Amino acid sequence: MQPSVSIRKASIRDFERIVEIENACFKKNLAYNRRQLRYLLTKAHSSIFIETDNITIRGFIIILYRKRTKIAGIETVDVDPLFRKQGIAKQLLKAAEQDIRKKGMKKIRLEVSTTNQAALKLYESMGFKKTGFLKNYYLYNHEDSRDAIRMIMIL
Ligand SMILES: CC(C)(COP(=O)(O)OP(=O)(O)OC[C@H]1O[C@@H](n2cnc3c(N)ncnc32)[C@H](O)[C@@H]1OP(=O)(O)O)[C@@H](O)C(=O)NCCC(=O)NCCS
Numbered sequence: 001m002q003p004s005v006s007i008r009k010a011s012i013r014d015f016e017r018i019v020e021i022e023n024a025c026f027k028k029n030l031a032y033n034r035r036q037l038r039y040l041l042t043k044a045h046s047s048i049f050i051e052t053d054n055i056t057i058r059g060f061i062i063i064l065y066r067k068r069t070k071i072a073g074i075e076t077v078d079v080d081p082l083f084r085k086q087g088i089a090k091q092l093l094k095a096a097e098q099d100i101r102k103k104g105m106k107k108i109r110l111e112v113s114t115t116n117q118a119a120l121k122l123y124e125s126m127g128f129k130k131t132g133f134l135k136n137y138y139l140y141n142h143e144d145s146r147d148a149i150r151m152i153m154i155l
Contacts, residue, residue, distance in 0.1 A: 005051070007051050010049065021080050025076075025079070056083075062076050063099060071106065074096060111149070113142035133150075134150060
């Protein structure tokens with residue numbers, strides 16, 4: 001029997017797997033640490049969605065909502081390297097967009113490293129537009145750059 005694929009809100013039971021995927025996706029300096037991920041999962045004004053084949057959690061997306069603004073942020077979308085190029089990030093972004101629309105937001109904003117070609121392509125394919133260049137945005141190098149591109153989707 002084929003396992004069925006689904007996307008759902010993350011719960012604290014998913015925490016260890018979220019940490020594992022974050023560390024598989026980003027080097028130590030660049031990855032959110034356990035404390036930050038726990039905060040994003042349990043306390044922050046945020047939503048985390050996970051994609052699962054009902055055996056393994058294969059990816060997740062973090063949305064941050066801020067008070068008094070109609071702009072939602074995508075903090076990150078992470079897919080386990082073992083399960084990439086199967087459309088999982090696209091599905092996670094679609095689920096995030098749905099959640100963001102339901103909450104009455106008007107815009108989605110994100111920042112992505114200038115060297116992260118996969119993510120830049122992904123966001124463009126989902127309808128995000130490049131709206132800014134942020135020199136030295138990151139504290140540490142992603143590949144060999146600290147610069148970011150800001151991208152926006154108007155809802
Ligand atoms: C970026 C990332 C989330 C993509 O996940 P994924 O599940 O493999 O992506 P999808 O299969 O949904 O691909 C969707 C689109 O993204 C683009 N894309 C994804 N991986 C790509 C790659 N390696 N090179 C170029 N384009 C890529 C393509 O446009 C693709 O559409 P297509 O398959 O029709 O060509 C994944 O590579 C990842 O987890 N990277 C590390 C974490 C990260 O950098 N996150 C972004 C932080 S801002």
